[in-house]
Amino acid sequence: MARKKIIAGNWKMNMTPSQAVKLVETLKPLVVNDEVDVVFCVPAIDIIPVLEAAKGTNIQVGAENMYFEEKGAFTGEIAPAMLEEVGVKYVVLGHSERRQYFAETSETVNKKMLKAFEHGITPIMCCGESLEQREQGITMDWIRQQVKVGFQNVTADQAKTAVIAYEPIWAIGTGKTATTEQAQEVCAGIRQCIAEIYDEATAAEIRIQYGGSVNAKTAPDLFAQADIDGGLVGGASLKEEFGQIVNYK
C-alpha cells in the first residue's frame, strides 16, 4: 500500500487570529492537491478561526502542542478533549523548540502520544539530533532512543496511523537543509526502528516526514525519497511558497 504523503505547516508562534484567517484565504487556492494530506498546525488561539476559514477546503487543522491530562489545575495548558471537540485532527508533539525551551522530554511526549490516540488525534512526533550529536556520530542512537521512548505502550494499530517528523535541530530555521541523502538515511533508520519495535507491516504504514528549512526548491528531491513521506515546514509555510511545496511534483 502506497503511503499518502503528508505535508504540514508548523506556524510556530506566528500569526494573530486575523492574520491567520488572511493567510488561509491566500493559501486556500494554492494548496489544493488531493494526492497529499495538507495540514496547518497553528497556535491554539488560531485554531477555531482557521478551522472556520478552512471549511470546505482540503486543509486539515492541527495543534502545535497539547497536555497529557484530561482536565484540571494546569494553568495555561490545552486539554486533548478541547482539541477533539473543535475538530483538530493532528497535534505536533515534542518539537525540538518545546524540548529546548519548555523542558519537554521523551517521557512527557510519550504521555501526550497516548492521550492523543485516546482522543482520535494523530500525533506528529518530532525527533532529531543536534549538530554536536551528528558530529559525534550518535545521530541514529539518539533518534532511536527518542522513538522508542515516545512510542512506549503505543499499540501497533495506533503506531500505523502516527506521523514521525525527523527534524535535525541544526537544520531548523537555519536555511541549512539536510541533504536528501542525510534525510533519507535517518528516515530509513526510523522506519527500521519501528519495524524492530513492532513489525514490518507497521513500519510500512507509518508516515515519516522530514523537516528543517524545507522550501520549494528542496521539497521535490526530499519527498521523492523512498522513506520520506512528506514534510513539516516552518518558515515556508507562512508564505505562498507553501503552495509550491504542497504541489512539489
Ligand code: PGA
Ligand atoms: P523551518 O522549521 O522549516 O523553519 O526550518 C521547521 C520546523 O521547525 O518544523
